[in-house]
Amino acid sequence: MTQYLLSVVTPAEGAEPPTPDELTGIMARVEAVQTRVRKAGAWVFAGGLAAPSSATVLRPQGDDVLVVDGPFAEGKEYVGGFSIIDVGDLDEALRWGREYVAAIGLPIEVRPFVW
Amino acid sequence: MIRSPVEQVFREQHGRAVAVLVRLLGDIDLAEEAVAAAFTAAVATWPERGVPPSPAGWIITTARNRAIDRLRRESVGAAKLAEAALLHGPVEPDEAGPVRDDRLRLLFTCCHPALSSATQVGLTLRLVGGLTTAEIARAFLVPEATMAQRLVRAKGKIRDARIPYRVPSTADLPARLRSVLAAVYLIFTEGYTASTGDRLVREELCIQAIRLGRQLLELFPDDPEVIGLLALMLLTDSRREVRTGPDGELVLLADQDRSRWDPALIAEGQALVRRCLARNEPGPYQVQAAITAVHSDAPVGALTEWGQIRQLYDLLLSLTPTPVVALHRAVAVAELDGPAAGLALVEELALDRHPLAHAVRADLLRRLGRTGEAATAYAAALAGTENAAERAFLQRRLFELRATGTAVSATGGAPSPPPPGSSWCSGGRATGQ
Numbered sequence: 001m002t003q004y005l006l007s008v009v010t011p012a013e014g015a016e017p018p019t020p021d022e023l024t025g026i027m028a029r030v031e032a033v034q035t036r037v038r039k040a041g042a043w044v045f046a047g048g049l050a051a052p053s054s055a056t057v058l059r060p061q062g063d064d065v066l067v068v069d070g071p072f073a074e075g076k077e078y079v080g081g082f083s084i085i086d087v088g089d090l091d092e093a094l095r096w097g098r099e100y101v102a103a104i105g106l107p108i109e110v111r112p113f114v115w
Numbered sequence: 116m117i118r119s120p121v122e123q124v125f126r127e128q129h130g131r132a133v134a135v136l137v138r139l140l141g142d143i144d145l146a147e148e149a150v151a152a153a154f155t156a157a158v159a160t161w162p163e164r165g166v167p168p169s170p171a172g173w174i175i176t177t178a179r180n181r182a183i184d185r186l187r188r189e190s191v192g193a194a195k196l197a198e199a200a201l202l203h204g205p206v207e208p209d210e211a212g213p214v215r216d217d218r219l220r221l222l223f224t225c226c227h228p229a230l231s232s233a234t235q236v237g238l239t240l241r242l243v244g245g246l247t248t249a250e251i252a253r254a255f256l257v258p259e260a261t262m263a264q265r266l267v268r269a270k271g272k273i274r275d276a277r278i279p280y281r282v283p284s285t286a287d288l289p290a291r292l293r294s295v296l297a298a299v300y301l302i303f304t305e306g307y308t309a310s311t312g313d314r315l316v317r318e319e320l321c322i323q324a325i326r327l328g329r330q331l332l333e334l335f336p337d338d339p340e341v342i343g344l345l346a347l348m349l350l351t352d353s354r355r356e357v358r359t360g361p362d363g364e365l366v367l368l369a370d371q372d373r374s375r376w377d378p379a380l381i382a383e384g385q386a387l388v389r390r391c392l393a394r395n396e397p398g399p400y401q402v403q404a405a406i407t408a409v410h411s412d413a414p415v416g417a418l419t420e421w422g423q424i425r426q427l428y429d430l431l432l433s434l435t436p437t438p439v440v441a442l443h444r445a446v447a448v449a450e451l452d453g454p455a456a457g458l459a460l461v462e463e464l465a466l467d468r469h470p471l472a473h474a475v476r477a478d479l480l481r482r483l484g485r486t487g488e489a490a491t492a493y494a495a496a497l498a499g500t501e502n503a504a505e506r507a508f509l510q511r512r513l514f515e516l517r518a519t520g521t522a523v524s525a526t527g528g529a530p531s532p533p534p535p536g537s538s539w540c541s542g543g544r545a546t547g548q
Contacts, residue, residue, distance in 0.1 A: 088279075090278045094229070110276075
């Protein structure tokens, strides 16, 4: 079995954020997918992340560590949430990925863990 | 070209041998290496001892033994496991059984949608076709190092992301088969359309694509698009000898010496067209093949059944509503209703950056006697075309226009629409795709 990280590719600008009603719908659909993932025995972990503006980066600096406000990279997109699943191969991972795309309406990056 | 028995077996059986070994070893690199060693052994022994009764079986058994030897030398834990699988796995190639599946598995793995189409094509040629990395790089006009890197990266992704080595489930099969057909057709058009680079390598691409098309037909005898793709490639390939002139310049369909089209390929292609159309499940490859078949029916360009061709383009446009298909349809309309009717359709298309559109416009304007506008359009087409044969053709047209002024002769004939995939401008390969 291989674990895959399914990241939700969220636009940082340009796109309207979902309204509260839309968000409720999205959450309900995501919940339904999670339930199916659990039933299939593929569930490892999942979570939604706060906005990149809430991030803090720690950078090694000699023997010290520098604390920096903000995300590690300003991009057009950021990881808005993720799910880790444990399945047999990429085809299975892509199948679950499609379900998340249908539930959320955003691109999903599917990437294998090496250990 | 006369080929040694080893070379012939290599061309025909390389993919099959690699496919079996990948299943046994679970590792593409090891499989490639073992098969290469087996062919090296064949080169050393066959000329002396003669070709074994089952050359493919000999290659697979030898490759398997080489792999076992190697794994024994490197007594690593994982290697031991692979060795056990090797020792207990089925070996003898059985055409009806697992080997058939192995070949398919390999093809579906090479053409997995998680790989870019350029990568799919490169991997297919390397693993299934047995072309060297250098040959593939030459065919696609990229540096060998670039192609090598692309292949290494692809094999890494197959391993790390666990792209499965199996025939897709019934639910996924239709979509996955489309992706395999697209890769095969891309190999064919790459071999057929481009004129720069090594001519022999390019011919090899056409041969490989047609061979893959035949194998797919063996494996999916009832899929009309599989039949249609093979028909399309055979009918297009029947004109290969005369599609360029002595200096490598493009010769339009209307000007080709049709007596030199390959009658055997045409007969086979037309029979396949009839076979797939009889199923009444039209798809883009079938319709393109049918269009090409209509051209093949005409002993001279003037006897082409343009009415049929327009109907087929109507159908193709409904299946794949792209501006390029609409452009080809406009050419057929120009043949039926005159260049002005065709031009009106071309002007409606948003194809400003498409060199083929400029070339078609130029020809229609030329036939309408609007020489100045035609020259401008030829220049626009030239600006967007890299293909040497197509450039030579466009330059000659432009030269003739300028030389004759307004008194343009119509001897160049109609701008016969290129059969799909045999473009006379670089963009034509997009037809119907």
